[in-house]
Amino acid sequence: PISWGVLLEGHDNTLTNMRIASVHKGIVAHSGGNLFRNLHPLYIYEGELAKTENYLTSVGFEDEWNDNFYDICYSDQYATGFLINERTRSVYNACVINWWSADNDYHVGFRTEGKLNSTISYSKVTNTETVATEAYILVETDGGEGFVYYPIDLTVSGIADETALKKYCSTDILH
Numbered sequence: 001p002i003s004w005g006v007l008l009e010g011h012d013n014t015l016t017n018m019r020i021a022s023v024h025k026g027i028v029a030h031s032g033g034n035l036f037r038n039l040h041p042l043y044i045y046e047g048e049l050a051k052t053e054n055y056l057t058s059v060g061f062e063d064e065w066n067d068n069f070y071d072i073c074y075s076d077q078y079a080t081g082f083l084i085n086e087r088t089r090s091v092y093n094a095c096v097i098n099w100w101s102a103d104n105d106y107h108v109g110f111r112t113e114g115k116l117n118s119t120i121s122y123s124k125v126t127n128t129e130t131v132a133t134e135a136y137i138l139v140e141t142d143g144g145e146g147f148v149y150y151p152i153d154l155t156v157s158g159i160a161d162e163t164a165l166k167k168y169c170s171t172d173i174l175h
Helices: 047-051 163-168
Strands: 004-008 014-021 025-029 035-042 059-063 069-071 074-076 080-085 091-093 096-099 108-113 119-121 124-127 133-139 147-149 159-161
Touching: 004 014, 014 025, 025 035, 035 059, 059 074, 124 133, 133 163, 147 163
Parallel strands: 004 025, 014 035, 025 059, 035 069, 035 074, 059 080, 069 091, 074 096, 080 108, 091 119, 096 124, 108 133, 119 147, 133 159
Antiparallel strands: none
């Protein structure tokens, strides 16, 4: 079953200090001008559920609007940590995407639907040593006005595809 932890449709809200567990999509923003701080959705699955297509479409944070600000948000065990719509011009600061289970082989930190028009800064995509990471960021369509600024410590991540990261990163990697 598909479930959402928080579906936000109103503008200009502040959500802080929340932990959400056992949902297919953690936080879904259908509106803009929101501040998300210290939010932690956790995807929990057991056994064969981990190998279903449901997991492959799981998302910690989904941003479908504009001008949202994510600060110290933590996507835990979702196939995609942050799903960003092409028209989205949001800021993702000091976010962490983590995988601790190797039950699945598809893990992406940030994924865009279209061009990257958002800013990602000081964020970390990490995992346990046994988990493969597809990419820090996957951009569906080249271009956009967005960039990645100071990604943190990619050496532990074992990232398979760094193409988009190299293209959109405007700084060094912080270790």
